[in-house]
Amino acid sequence: MPEIQFEPCDLPPETETIREEVRDFLREALAEYPASRLAKSWAEGDAGFSRKVAQRGWIGMTWPKKYGGQERSALERYVMLEEMLAMGAPVGLHWIADRQSGPLILRFGTEAQRQEFLPPITRGEAFFCIGMSEPDSGSDLASVRTRAEKVDGGWVVNGTKVWTSGAHRCDFMIGLFRTSGAPEDRHEGLSQFLVDMKMPGIEIRPIINMTGDHDFNQVHFEDVFLADDRLIGGTGDGWKQVVAELAFERAGPERYMSNIPMIRQLINASTQAPGERAAVGIGRMVAQLATLREMSLSVAGMQNAGKDPALEGTVVKELGVTFEQGIPGIAQDLTDAEPLLEHGDEFGKSLAFVTQASVSYSLRGGTREVVRGIIARGLGLR
């Protein structure tokens, strides 16, 4: 049985420098944000905030300087991320490009694509969305049917992507399209493309989620022409590239930290000398939080050491989303709070949001069922 092994990680001292820098920055940048907006965490985007982060050099900060990066270490970036998440900073707009689109372009893109896309990302001027899911392809991603047909000088795309977070606010999509074969061919014949969201033939329709927010979209492609140089990586290599991209997507600290702002509010709402009931509830939560941080840090440390902790990252997602998903229930249980949306306080508004949003935590980035299947494969069961 291959072991799941979390090696303990000690952060190197230089990470404390950037930790303090980020804290100082956020103290100022978030001063005017109400707690109920911070409770939305990385689901919330703010272009002005993203540009301020970019000015500090914290988007694409590990990338080569020639592409606008800072060549900082992966652990410095990790600390920057966890500090952003700990405060609930509205990082949503640049998050995808920094986490997965940029690294994908760096790894599989041509030199021209790197030069075209990476510097604007680091300046906070190019936001990306993910074009993977389709109306008939959710967890079964390999069944995508949106098709890119080869034509002279490029490709013509027809089909529909769905659950595209932020498509209406993003500049580019990295789309997974079928370039050959049929949906039954599964992993074969898929390719990834860089799509300018302003291209003619693209129609973005909002999908309002149950919190009332507009985050999701349906994106229709009707005879959208993509030039040959919009293909990223090899023709037919899309699946391999997507698997690598999803590894970036699943292993980060956002898989356990989405509700830290709510936890902060919950502890502040209890007295400094809580009763036994509240103390036990808070204590169990904190034990999970502290341990999940060690696990997440361990994944970052192993990545930094050149290892491939894909399975460990998946375990953090499995336990992390279950943890953060449980926070609203704990808050309801310990405070008897009944949120009022119109005239309620910040705690109530925050709780109303996270109570609804939390159902999505075990759906986004791979459902709980998909995640458990990956762990089961790691255990040698499939």
Added chain:
Amino acid sequence: MSELRDILEDTVTRLFGDLATRETLEAAENGDWPEALWTALTESGLTRPLVSESQGGAGAGWHDAFVIIKAAGRFAAPVPLPETILAGWLLDRSGMDIPDGPLTIACTDAAHTPTLSQRDGEWRISGDLPAVPWGADAGHVVSTAQHDGDSRLVLANTSDAACRPDRNTAREPRDRLSFASAPVTLLDRETAPKDGIALYGAMIRAAQMAGAVERTLAEAVQYANDRVQFGRPIAKFQAIQHQLATLAALSAQATLAAETAFRAADRRDPRFEIACAKVIAGEAAGAAAAIAHQVHGAIGFTYEHSLHFATRRLWSWRPEFGGESQWAEELGRTVAARGGDALWTDLTQRQSAGAAE
């Protein structure tokens, strides 16, 4: 991993693999002291890893001892090895000689705390120590005792006590030792932590539970791959896969929580990390035993199968040295007293404070 830790892990894994056999476990459950196993542990230096080298120990740290104690849990070793390691550490910290042979520790509570008295310049202990691990087999016990409202750590000779043997769910000895004005030696209150038994006892049980949880996972994965129903191994059923994925995640979490506590014990006051570890390992213990038994079906409920050696220990160790609620309550009070805004900064501060040393 450090070189010493690697060596210790190899040694202890090989030794338990050879000697903590089913026959040994069964014999121990019937009351036989596993002399061959204990002798081998002693000769390999595994009973005194934390004792200074001048005292015949290995001079290692808690993080090194973690691999030994976790392995004791994984192999269901029927000996008071973790207790001997902890007792030896407390005595060594006090600059005292370490008695030969197995040692044990007694976790007392308000209702069962013996008292100390002084007679002719000698300290004496009176009262009962309930449920002492291997109280009859260990030569000496380190316990807390009360004197004038003050709690002290003491070393007593178990042969000075009247012993009423008993067993926990795992059929490990949990004996009552009754003292009547028996001589004791006081440990140094400056160098041996006053809460040494309750706190570090919780830490060693967390590591043992992590080991036993890992054992339940290994057995359940093996069984699921071997057992065929409906024409295929039950491992191929998604319902089974998801149960085992959950168990694997909890196992890895319990191990890292326990290891984090042991690392902290080498660096600073580890109270926070030990509380976290006991909560996480205790929760994992309950879930792991339930999942592993469910996956095994009826065969896992037989004495003939080996699963129960791990699961009965999990149920026995979970409440010892404080259950999850007790430790969670302490954690909750500590965190609430500091307020929500301090939570994250305190958490990151603890980590970096450790790394700097």
